[in-house]
Amino acid sequence: xxxxxxxxxxxxxxxxxxxxxxxxxxxxxxxxxxxxxxxxxxxxxxxxxxxxxxxxxxxxxxxxxxxxxxxxxxxxxxxxxxxxxxxxxxxxxxxxxxxxxxxxxxxxxxxxxxxxxxxxxxxxxxxxxxxxxxxxxxxxxxxxxxxxxxxxxxxxxxxxxxxxxxxxxxxxxxxxxxxxxxxxxxxxxxxxxxxxxxxxxxxxxxxxxxxxxxxxxxxxxxxxxxxxxxxxxxxxxxxxxxxxxxxxxxxxxxxxxxxxxxxxxxxxxxxxxxxxxxxxxxxxxxxxxxxxxxxxxxxxxxxxxxxxxxxxxxxxxxxxxxxxxxxxxxxxxxxxxxxxxxxxxxxxxxxxxxxxxxxxxxxxxxxxxxxxxxxxxxxxxxxxxxxxxxxxxxxxxxxxxxxxxxxxxxxxxxxxxxxxxxxxxxxxxxxxxxxxxxxxxxx
Numbered sequence: 074x075x076x077x078x079x080x081x082x083x084x085x086x087x088x089x090x091x092x093x094x095x096x097x098x099x100x101x102x103x104x105x106x107x108x109x110x111x112x113x114x115x116x117x118x119x120x121x122x123x124x125x126x127x128x129x130x131x132x133x134x135x136x137x138x139x140x141x142x143x144x145x146x147x148x149x150x151x152x153x154x155x156x157x158x159x160x161x162x163x164x165x166x167x168x169x170x171x172x173x174x175x176x177x178x179x180x181x182x183x184x185x186x187x188x189x190x191x192x193x194x195x196x197x198x199x200x201x202x203x204x205x206x207x208x209x210x211x212x213x214x215x216x217x218x219x220x221x222x223x224x225x226x227x228x229x230x231x232x233x234x235x236x237x238x239x240x241x242x243x244x245x246x247x248x249x250x251x252x253x254x255x256x257x258x259x260x261x262x263x264x265x266x267x268x269x270x271x272x273x274x275x276x277x278x279x280x281x282x283x284x285x286x287x288x289x290x291x292x293x294x295x296x297x298x299x300x301x302x303x304x305x306x307x308x309x310x311x312x313x314x315x316x317x318x319x320x321x322x323x324x325x326x327x328x329x330x331x332x333x334x335x336x337x338x339x340x341x342x343x344x345x346x347x348x349x350x351x352x353x354x355x356x357x358x359x360x361x362x363x364x365x366x367x368x369x370x371x372x373x374x375x376x377x378x379x380x381x382x383x384x385x386x387x388x389x390x391x392x393x394x395x396x397x398x399x400x401x402x403x404x405x406x407x408x409x410x411x412x413x414x415x416x417x418x419x420x421x422x423x424x425x426x427x428x429x430x431x432x433x434x435x436x437x438x439x440x441x442x443x444x445x446x447x448x449x450x451x452x453x454x455x456x457x458x459x460x461x462x463x464x465x466x467x468x469x470x471x472x473x474x475x476x477x478x479x480x481x482x483x484x485x486x487x488x489x490x491x492x493x494x495x496x497x498x499x500x501x502x503x504x505x506x507x508x509x510x511x512x513x514x515x516x
Contacts, residue, residue, distance in 0.1 A: 076103055076165050079172075081150040090157070097124035097164075098137065105153070106162035106177065116162065116177040138166055142175035159234055183208065189291050191458060196333035201291040206236055206310045209293075213240060213306065213315070216297035221245070227258055229275075230265040237266070240296075240306040245510035247303060253500040254305055254318065272309065272316070278499070283466055285459045286499045287316040288324050298329040303510025319499030321508055325350065325455045349454030352447065354468045354490075357394055358475035358483045360444050364390040366479030382438040391476035393437040397445050398472075400427065402465070405449070 076092070084090045093104045093113070097120060104117075123141065138144070141164055145152060156163055156174050164173040186208070189201035198216070202209045210224060221244040227237045237258065241251060257276050266272050269289070270280060278286040287307065290296060291314040296306050299317035307316040317324070326346045331339045364383070368376050386393060408420040431437050448468070455461045467490050474482030497504035 076167065079148055079150065079153055079165075080105075081154050084154065084157070095120075097121065097141075100134070100137070100166055101168060103165040103167065104162055105165060106157050107160070110157075110160040110180060110182070111162060112178040112180050119178060120164075120175075134169065135171075138164070138169065138171060138173055142173045145172035145174050148172045155234060186212070192290065192292055192295075194292065194330055197330045198292075198294050200293065202293060202296075202313050202315060204311045204313050206238055206308050209308050209313075209315065210238060210240065212293040213296050213300075216293045217242070217300050219244075222300065225255065227262060229258075229262050231263045233265055233267070235266060236310040238308040240300065240308065242300045242303070242510075245301060245303040246305060247510075250303075250305065250319075250500055250502070266309065269316075272307070276318075282497065283463050284320070284494065284497055284504065285463070286320055286497075287318045288320045288457055289314045289316055289459060290457070291315075292329075294329045301510070303508065319502045319508070320504070321502070322494065322505050323507060325457070325460050328456050346454045346456070349451035350464055352451040353464050354471055355483065355487075356444055356448050357398065357468055358471035358486065359480075360441065361390045361394055361472060362475035362479040362483050365476065366482075370480065379438070379440060382440045385435040386438055387435070389476075390441075391472070393441060394445070394472065397431070397437055397441060398469075401445060401449050 080092075087107075089107050089109050091104075091106060091108050091113075095102060095104060095117065104120075106113075120141065145156070145163070153163065153172075160177075160179055162175050162177045164175055165171070166173070183203050183205040186200050186203060188199045192201075200212065202212060214222060219242065221242045223241055223243050225239040227239075228234050229237050239254065239258065254276070261275050264271070264275050266275055269287075273286060274280060276286070288299075293315075296315040296317065299306055299315075305318045307318060309316070326343050331342060334342070363371055364379060368379075371379070383390075404420050404424055407423075408416050410416075411419060428442055432439055432442060452461050452465050455464055470489065471483055471486035474486040476482070478485065494504050502508060
């Protein structure tokens with residue numbers, strides 16, 4: 074059989090792989106594909122309906138075959154494997170020894186559109202992105218109903234062909250930024266990308282950065298907001314979120330949902346987020362600095378009150394602070410990993426019991442429990458879970474410098490963090506820059 078020489082041996086042993094023989098008009102054809110990726114009955118029905126709309130003669134047989142799909146030039150084992158793996162089917166016309174690649178009726182292999190799970194919406198659309206990239210593009214287009222929206226799709230990876238789509242608004246995105254992004258992608262199409270670290274490497278970002286170079290969101294309206302601000306959106310197949318490039322500092326404090334509130338409330342909420350970030354980074358270091366290095370800065374009444382709360386605590390303030398911070402980090406990580414049915418209850422009970430126990434055992438002071446509880450809560454006020462992790466890391470630098478140099482070390486830590494953030498760029502755009510879309514002349 075002529076077809077056997079084209080089929081790779083791994084496919085022949087795959088129980089999911091099928092070869093089905095049928096007739097389309099007067100031509101005998103073999104249909105090749107994967108059962109799990111194709112709705113075979115509906116696909117066959119469409120093929121037969123299409124075949125009935127035309128007839129085959131010796132002179133137009135080639136045109137008849139090409140009416141089903143795209144001819145496969147120079148077919149080999151690699152081409153066959155790649156085509157069926159991405160979910161297409163192959164029609165093999167044995168009489169003409171020709172392959173035609175056809176887009177079939179696919180099986181539904183993705184969940185329906187649901188409410189977001191990692192980003193809460195108080196007022197606004199509550200639909201979230203899903204794993205299917207075509208659905209995600211359609212949802213973003215629904216929110217960004219403009220003729221200027223453009224989509225570029227790439228097939229990336231040699232071993233695993235994945236689809237990467239770039240969305241941008243032609244009237245907003247700067248051409249230099251577009252060329253920089255497309256240049257990085259098109260020069261590395263052979264890279265296999267399975268996660269955000271590999272995608273970051275593909276785009277040329279440093280893997281040792283504490284700050285993410287793109288913001289991830291599962292909300293189509295946030296993706297549309299990025300487009301209207303002159304940014305680009307990246308969608309990777311089987312990832313239920315959009316990546317907004319470039320990521321800037323102000324993205325930590327502003328979301329599109331804020332505009333559904335009165336203007337004064339919007340600015341107050343954003344101010345509260347800024348206060349939350351500063352509280353998370355500064356307060357633990359400030360406590361250590363004032364307790365162990367610069368107690369003379371405090372009023373005498375407050376200094377005595379703190380001293381009484383630390384009576385019988387057997388080690389320095391930096392040790393008790395680090396001890397509780399590590400325990401809180403463990404609780405946060407456990408709350409993410411535990412099943413939703415028991416996670417909140419277990420972490421809440423564990424936190425209460427643990428906090429009461431360490432105070433009763435005189436291992437930490439009461440004041441520190443209050444400070445670190447406020448610190449942990451304030452870390453979640455920032456927009457985006459990935460950004461809250463960066464903020465949590467920065468507070469340890471300030472904490473260690475405060476333990477050695479007091480208030481001076483705290484201020485030095487803030488200067489170091491500001492200098493580090495000022496050194497970060499994404500495709501030539503500084504992280505601290507207030508980015509304006511192309512054609513926007515507003516200050």
